[in-house]
Amino acid sequence: MKTIKQILILLLVVLPLGISCSDDDTKTKDTQKSASLRVVFNEMKNNFNIAGRSSSDDDDEMCFDFVYPITLSYNTGTTVTVNSIDELIDLLSNEDEDMYLEAIAFPFQIQYLASGTTVTINSEDDFEGIIDECDFDTYDDDDYMDSECFQLVYPFSIINTTNSETFLMESESQLYAFFEGLDDEDEDFNFDFVYPISVIVDGATVVVSNSYQFEEILNSCDDDYDYDDDCVCTEEYSPVCVIDEDGEVITYPNPCHAQCDGFTESDFVDCN
Structure with missing residues (x-):
């Protein structure tokens, strides 16, 4: 991880x-x-x-x-x-x-x-x-490393924003090998995902359209979330927030995730 x-x-x-x-x-x-x-x-x-x-x-x-x-x-x-x-x-x-x-x-x-x-x-x-x-x-x-709260869905592409060259990644081993093969001169290259990409969060596939969405998913990673394994959610990324029993605000990728965790629409609060 x-x-x-x-x-x-x-x-x-x-x-x-x-x-x-x-x-x-x-x-x-x-x-x-x-x-x-x-x-x-x-x-x-x-x-x-x-x-x-x-x-x-x-x-x-x-x-x-x-x-x-x-x-x-x-x-x-x-x-x-x-x-x-x-x-x-x-x-x-x-x-x-x-x-x-x-x-x-x-x-x-x-x-x-x-x-x-x-x-x-x-x-x-x-x-x-x-x-x-x-x-x-x-x-x-x-x-973050220990949470294992998401997985990248292959294949996806990355781009060197310096020269717009793209690289197709078809497996985790290929991704590892690609970065391990970069030498010191390559460290100045600018890489990013070619969006959209998909990630699996708590068993549900989420489509990520830009870097901000990806960042929000990482921020919402929490090992304390325990979704119902039988609960299947859509790919829509439409964050909702609830307040837990400790008064903390929890952000879920979409309403389905919150409902799978036992909350209802009446529990939703303004994330802003």
């Missing part, structure tokens, strides 16, 4: 990629798609209870904040300048699978909340180092 999760985070990491900017600022900056950015945003969503997510650790705090303003871009190519943490929280609260933040303009600065020290982040490698230092949850952490 560890190997497949390491491959998945590699697929999600897209190194230098210029994104066209379009806003009212005539001095917009070029942005770069960043997997580290999404890791930070997931952490923020947990800590600030954004979109119904709450941290499992009451003492959990953000390791740093950005030094504003920062320049971000959506998956649509729209660029925005964010001037405060309140503005950023508002943007994150309104993300969805059709429009979500995925890129940031380098260099930018962060400030460690504990010490007040300011650090300049010049590249994705620098950003990844900060993620490791702050011990943020990533998709290759043990919590």
